[in-house]
Amino acid sequence: MKKTKFNRINTIFCTVASLSLLAACSSNDETTITESASALEATDLQITDFNAQCSYVDGNWSSTAFLNTTMINTTQTNFIYAQNNKIASVFGQSAVTLKMVHDNSNPSSTYNAISYSNPKKIYFGEAIYVAALNKGQIVPAMILAHEFGHQLQYTYNLPSKPEATARPNELEADGFAGYYMKRPTGYNATWEQAGPGFEFAYAIGDNNTTSPGHHGTPSQRRSAARLGWYLGDYALSASDFDYNFFYYYNNVLTGSYRTTTPERINPKIDAFIKSKMSELQKIKSGEISAEEFTKLQD
Numbered sequence: 414m415k416k417t418k419f420n421r422i423n424t425i426f427c428t429v430a431s432l433s434l435l436a437a438c439s440s441n442d443e444t445t446i447t448e449s450a451s452a453l454e455a456t457d458l459q460i461t462d463f464n465a466q467c468s469y470v471d472g473n474w475s476s477t478a479f480l481n482t483t484m485i486n487t488t489q490t491n492f493i494y495a496q497n498n499k500i501a502s503v504f505g506q507s508a509v510t511l512k513m514v515h516d517n518s519n520p521s522s523t524y525n526a527i528s529y530s531n532p533k534k535i536y537f538g539e540a541i542y543v544a545a546l547n548k549g550q551i552v553p554a555m556i557l558a559h560e561f562g563h564q565l566q567y568t569y570n571l572p573s574k575p576e577a578t579a580r581p582n583e584l585e586a587d588g589f590a591g592y593y594m595k596r597p598t599g600y601n602a603t604w605e606q607a608g609p610g611f612e613f614a615y616a617i618g619d620n621n622t623t624s625p626g627h628h629g630t631p632s633q634r635r636s637a638a639r640l641g642w643y644l645g646d647y648a649l650s651a652s653d654f655d656y657n658f659f660y661y662y663n664n665v666l667t668g669s670y671r672t673t674t675p676e677r678i679n680p681k682i683d684a685f686i687k688s689k690m691s692e693l694q695k696i697k698s699g700e701i702s703a704e705e706f707t708k709l710q711d
């Protein structure tokens with residue numbers, strides 16, 4: 414009897430697996446499969462039910478959206494999964510689940526990337542991936558690093574300086590992306606490579622400063638990425654990054670910093686970042702234009 418039962422479940426898993434290919438949905442997910450398998454022991458679950466459950470992503474995506482683990486093509490799949498591992502390792506973490514969201518009936522609805530806290534996962538929309546890739550191979554990696562920055566926030570309960578809107582969360586995620594792009598153990602990019610990518614990502618900034626979803630203005634996002642980029646010269650834990658980031662972004666950059674530097678700030682980092690303050694202030698104020706931003710020195 415036991416064997417029969419085993420075979421039955423095994424068959425179901427195979428069915429789910431082949432349906433997954435069909436629906437291009439790699440099991441959203443284990444839960445769905447587990448529930449379905451146990452449900453089958455009690456009743457006869459119809460295959461159409463699997464299909465329906467399999468196609469639906471969640472309320473953040475259109476009803477016709479579906480998931481896939483292939484990111485555009487084999488080259489991109491290999492690239493972005495390697496990046497996913499690398500980004501995590503730079504911050505001493507394990508990679509989180511990464512999937513692509515497609516929507517054949519409404520392709521532009523996938524112009525988004527979302528970082529989820531529970532369970533930890535990142536869903537990368539096909540439309541934004543393609544648009545990013547058009548600006549260069551580095552750009553999808555940059556977006557992924559930003560999303561992983563949100564994962565670090567979930568893990569370490571960051572940002573340490575919350576506000577009424579998502580602004581500090583978003584600016585810090587931009588900073589994490591800047592940091593990753595610069596780190597020798599990370600993307601190890603030059604500014605010539607990274608600058609135009611940031612410009613693509615941060616042109617998406619908004620000016621709805623009181624909206625809960627406010628991401629920071631484009632010039633704030635540029636300055637956050639550039640600050641993160643400079644911090645990338647130093648190996649920092651996620652929490653130390655957070656401390657340094659907000660020390661400079663919220664205090665030093667606004668000119669309201671104390672004359673004595675807090676103990677937690679490394680004097681070497683302090684001297685270096687302060688030497689870049691005038692530039693960072695000009696980026697933040699918009700005095701350095703988007704165009705000039707992309708052409709800054711390393």
Ligand SMILES: [Zn+2]
Nearest residue numbers: 559563583586
């Ligand atoms: Zn974000």
